[in-house]
Amino acid sequence: VDRRRTDWIWFGALWVLLTAIGEFLALGLDLLPARWAHEADVVDEAYILLLALSVPIFAGVAAALLVSLLRFRVQVDGVPTEDGPPVHTNRRVVRLWLASTLTLALMVTVNPGFIGLAELRGEPSADLVVEVQAQRWSWKVTYPDGAETWNQLYLPADQRVRFDITALDILHSFWIPAFRVKIDAVPGRTTHLYVTPEGAGSFDDDFNLRVQCAEICGLGHSNMAMPVTVLEADEFDAWLTDLAEGA
Ligand SMILES: [Cu+2]
Numbered sequence: 519v520d521r522r523r524t525d526w527i528w529f530g531a532l533w534v535l536l537t538a539i540g541e542f543l544a545l546g547l548d549l550l551p552a553r554w555a556h557e558a559d560v561v562d563e564a565y566i567l568l569l570a571l572s573v574p575i576f577a578g579v580a581a582a583l584l585v586s587l588l589r590f591r592v593q594v595d596g597v598p599t600e601d602g603p604p605v606h607t608n609r610r611v612v613r614l615w616l617a618s619t620l621t622l623a624l625m626v627t628v629n630p631g632f633i634g635l636a637e638l639r640g641e642p643s644a645d646l647v648v649e650v651q652a653q654r655w656s657w658k659v660t661y662p663d664g665a666e667t668w669n670q671l672y673l674p675a676d677q678r679v680r681f682d683i684t685a686l687d688i689l690h691s692f693w694i695p696a697f698r699v700k701i702d703a704v705p706g707r708t709t710h711l712y713v714t715p716e717g718a719g720s721f722d723d724d725f726n727l728r729v730q731c732a733e734i735c736g737l738g739h740s741n742m743a744m745p746v747t748v749l750e751a752d753e754f755d756a757w758l759t760d761l762a763e764g765a
Pocket of ligand 1: 572652653654655689691731732733734735739742
């Protein structure tokens with residue numbers, strides 16, 4: 519077997535090995551936080567797909583680097599020299615690499631790019647509209663009947679909610695980690711966000727069930743958070759009635 523072929527065998531073996539390890543880590547272990555909304559499933563699915571597709575690319579680069587380091591070292595009398603002989607471009611490899619990575623890039627532009635984004639945004643319809651006003655360093659929430667809560671957000675389970683979000687003073691950002699959704703709160707403007715919480719739960723179950731300001735806004739920024747409580751739809755209605763009556 520000539521040396522050239524051995525290099526390729528080493529490269530191929532390393533590529534397969536590193537890809538297998540990488541795919542096990544990417545697909546075998548679910549390291550992402552719990553998903554509490556339909557939108558979270560869409561976002562995580564896209565994330566995992568992109569991760570799985572990028573593993574072979576990264577493994578290929580790492581394998582080529584390792585083979586080059588180990589097999590193309592130049593030694594004179596057992597001592598490595600600073601420069602090896604020049605390596606010339608292998609056009610076939612370059613073309614294959616460009617074609618495959620370009621194809622992959624175009625594929626992910628379509629899905630999860632366009633398709634995933636459309637699914638995440640969904641139809642512009644809502645069962646419930648909730649207004650959110652951000653300011654240094656608190657959140658005001660207004661429900662359809664005009665009832666308000668400060669620094670607490672209650673939502674009904676399995677209903678599509680639209681948030682109309684604005685800010686009083688400076689830029690803030692409305693982020694719910696458990697739902698995987700985030701949008702800026704901008705003074706003088708209303709931004710919209712749709713979310714469909716799945717199942718009842720609260721901040722006590724999972725600290726990612728909270729609204730967290732995600733745009734640096736001064737001293738109280740990191741504490742600018744409010745717990746999210748998702749109630750079953752009938753419990754939510756009862757809660758809202760109590761709130762409106764000031765009970
Ligand atoms: Cu803020």
